[in-house]
Amino acid sequence: MSRQFRQRVRATLTRVKEGRGGYDLPLEIMIYNEAGKQVGRLRPLGKRYLSKTHAKRLREWRICHGYAFPPSVTPITITSTLRWLNKHVVNNPERCLWYVYPLKGRTPIGHMGLATFDYQKNSCELDNILRGEARQRGLMSMAVRALILWTKHQLRPSKIGLRVMGDNEHAIRFYQQLGFKAVGSKTLSNQLRKMIYAE
Numbered sequence: 575m576s577r578q579f580r581q582r583v584r585a586t587l588t589r590v591k592e593g594r595g596g597y598d599l600p601l602e603i604m605i606y607n608e609a610g611k612q613v614g615r616l617r618p619l620g621k622r623y624l625s626k627t628h629a630k631r632l633r634e635w636r637i638c639h640g641y642a643f644p645p646s647v648t649p650i651t652i653t654s655t656l657r658w659l660n661k662h663v664v665n666n667p668e669r670c671l672w673y674v675y676p677l678k679g680r681t682p683i684g685h686m687g688l689a690t691f692d693y694q695k696n697s698c699e700l701d702n703i704l705r706g707e708a709r710q711r712g713l714m715s716m717a718v719r720a721l722i723l724w725t726k727h728q729l730r731p732s733k734i735g736l737r738v739m740g741d742n743e744h745a746i747r748f749y750q751q752l753g754f755k756a757v758g759s760k761t762l763s764n765q766l767r768k769m770i771y772a773e
C-alpha cells in the first residue's frame with residue numbers, strides 16, 4: 575500500500591473542501607479552452623453546500639439522468655441526497671465533488687468528482703460526471719481535462735479510470751474523445767464498463 579499516496583489524497587481533498595488552500599493548492603480549478611482562454615471553473619463542494627437548495631438541484635439532475643447510473647434501491651429524495659452529500663462526499667476525506675461553473679455564470683451547469691482511490695494500485699476514478707444544464711456546450715470536456723490535470727499534479731496517481739454503464743453510448747464516446755480506453759472484456763449493456771485514461 576502506498577501510505578504517502580493515501581496521506582496526500584486525504585490531506586488534499588480535506589483542504590480543498592475546507593477552503594484551506596494556499597500557493598501550492600488553489601481552491602478553484604480553472605477551466606481553459608483550446609486557445610488557452612479561461613472559460614469556467616470547478617468549485618469543490620464543502621460544508622457550505624450542505625443545504626436543501628443544493629440537495630434539490632443534485633437530486634433533480636440525478637433523477638433526470640437516472641439511466642446513467644446503477645439503479646438506486648431506495649427512492650432519491652432531498653433528504654437522502656443531503657444525507658449522501660454530507661456523509662459520502664463532504665465528510666469523506668477520500669471523495670470530492672466539484673460543481674462546474676461557466677466563467678460568468680453564478681449557477682453551476684453540472685458536476686464531477688474523484689472517488690474510489692485504490693492505495694495498492696495508486697489509482698483513482700473520475701466520479702459522478704453529469705451535465706445538468708444545457709448551457710455552454712463543450713464545457714464538460716474542458717472541465718474533465720482540467721480535473722485530470724489537477725489530479726495528476728496534486729495527487730499524482732499512477733492511473734485514472736472511471737466506470738460507465740455499457741449502454742451509455744454518448745458518455746462512452748465523450749470519454750473516448752478525452753483519451754479514455756475501455757479495458758477488460760466487453761460488458762453487458764446494463765453493466766458497468768471500466769475505462770482508463772491513456773495519455
Ligand SMILES: CC(C)(COP(=O)(O)OP(=O)(O)OC[C@H]1O[C@@H](n2cnc3c(N)ncnc32)[C@H](O)[C@@H]1OP(=O)(O)O)[C@@H](O)C(=O)NCCC(=O)NCCS
Pocket residue numbers: 639642702703704705706710711712713714715716737738739742744745748
Ligand atoms: C456525459 C456528459 C457529461 C457529456 O456532456 P456533453 O454536454 O456531451 O459534453 P460537452 O460539454 O463537452 O459538450 C460536447 C458536445 O458539444 C460540442 N461542442 C463542443 N464545443 C462546442 C462549441 N464551442 N460550440 C458548439 N458545440 C460544441 C461537441 O462537439 C459535443 O457534441 P456531440 O455531443 O454532438 O458530440 C453528459 O452527456 C451527461 O451529463 N450525461 C448524463 C450523465 C452521464 O451519462 N454521465 C456519465 C456517467 S459515467
